[in-house]
Amino acid sequence: MAYCVKCGVKLEGGSQACPLCNTKVVAPPEIIGEEKYPLLVKEEGKIFHPLFDKTRKGIIELVLAFMVIAVITLIITAIAHKGTFSPWLAIISIIFGGLYLLIPLIVKVNYSKIATYYLILSGLLVIGINLLVEPEGWVAIVLLSLGLFWVLAVVPFYFPEGKRYLSLLLSIFSIALYLVLLDALHDNLLSWSLSIGLPTYGVVIVSLGFSAIRIKWGTPTLSDIIISIVLSSCWGVVAGDFFHLRSIHSERFLTWGFSPFIVALLLLIILILAVIFRRVRNFFTNRLT
């Protein structure tokens, strides 16, 4: 049997290191020895591990208990009111409220998973409310919006680090599809999406694309970035007005979009001048960038 040179404790026969400080035992095998009957089992056999820790289990049980009590109370109230009171909307809301609280406690805490479950729950809740309150209409639009939100805010986290650009392309395409479907669902006619919505969206995307290229490969200042965003917004407004006028066969070039158009032109000139002046200054001050 060996002793730990650091802690001074006598080690069980066969120990290769001190269990207290992990100092390696450097001694001949006859000193280290061998423990024929070790005090404790080192290997781990099969054992059942409960799923949740105490606090988490307590909160889950508490939420479930209150849900059950609330539902029972509502049912009793409905029975007491002899059919004049419908408890279903309240019951559905309680169940879904409970589920919203339970999801982060049950699933592994992970943004994309929890967000996905929340969106599915929200979709189901909307369907439930729609069926109970107003059995037609708006549910499809809300579901569509939830779907778009999922694509924009959750899907990027499912893509691996190197392929995030694919999620960007998917997002651009989804917004376009959303505009078309929104138009189609609204009055069952593609009245504005193809003639105004998509072209305007296209202009904004192209403008933002230029800004993105400049931000990624250039050396813009913060004011450049802000100006680029404002510029894209102006182009969007101008495009909206322009395509709207084309769709109603107006002879005018622009109406209310004229002012943003002037602003956009000025901003564009400012940006171009800023780039030119920076280059000139760099040239004369011998700066490489």
Place this chain on the structure above:
Amino acid sequence: MRRQNNDELIPLDNSAIIYPPTVARYNSHIFRIAARLKVDVDPKRLLKAAEVTLKRYPNFAVSLHQGFYWYYFLPNRRPLEIYEDSNFPCGYIDRKKGANRYLFKVLYRERTIAVEFFHALTDGTGALSFLKTLLAQYFGLSRKEMEGDPHILYPQDPPSLEEGEDSFERFYKPRKALFASQTEAFHLGKRALYTDRVEAISARMSVEELKELSSFHQATITEFLVALLIEALQTIQEEQVDKERHYRPLRVQVPINVRRIFNSKTVRNFSLFTAVGIDPRLGHYEFEEILEQVKYQIRGGVNEKQLSLQISRNVVGRRIPVIRYAPNVLKKPFMKLLSDFYGDKLFSMTLSNIGNITLPEKLEGVVERLDFFLSPNKKNKVTSAAIGVNGYISLNFTSFLTHDTEFERRVLSALVERGVAVEVATNRRNEGE
């Protein structure tokens, strides 16, 4: 096996009602007492001995069930099984699938016989009594050879009512149960890696050496060990916490077997605890100062009045109608959450010292050592227990921390520095093993 009509529901004792609802991952509420023998264990003989022993302890031949208001026990007539000890100590026992619905396990391996108990069934003293009776049966001790040992129950004697009583009920005095509000204590391993595998480090040392050292400080072995634990906790807190104002009190929970004080013979739970500690926010404590505090607090806390106040606290919950008649589905989550606030959070760790155990002469010759292990929990990730026999004391640390053994190292090094020879064994695997 279905419940028979004449089966009587057995209520849990007053200190046990907290255990079933608070079982969860990292909270198995299991403890182990193991005897290392000088001879190999014969499993067939052990099973026979266990069956005979269990008949003498009908309070342990039960299964746990969930009622509308409370958990309760029912007699369990399933065959008793014994298990090969092939895992870490104090693992979770599933009340429905584990151990054939028994709430304890008899384990064997090479030269070890161990019992693991769910705390709702009994405390350390009850389990020790069971193990000693089991060993007496296993080695075929005659009545004469068993006589004089307060723990061993002779199998041919009928179980007495007193053995199965809930002593908390008997010694309850209706007085106002004061719940002292305390701040959260410092806990080890807040930032360390952990799993629910119980990592144990067993330290064996001479009782004589430890007694001499304790006597030098005019303290008992328990007081001395508690002071060592607090000193190690203080050092670790000072290392881990940057600012003094963020220090937390250091409290060690010390269970007390109150059977002797209240003259009870129950084999069910009848232990209370005293909380011993220092508040490092008042400044650094030297070892002597810690020991003074420990002695003062243990000696001041272990008296009939203080203990009967704790009994009142344990019993009062069942007597308040709102709690008594609240459905179990509501009680369960509240107990889980409140046990954190009024239990685990208030203590940095536990030291349960069963004491120096005497064995009948025949057993003394075959039992090499006894070991006592407590299960840690999520708040108190490191905990400790001690038991002595044949002139040696085993101080066993159990921990959920996968790598961090700094606390154990500090305590045991402190003993070595003070001249106590310490021998350690572990189930921890070396780095890279």
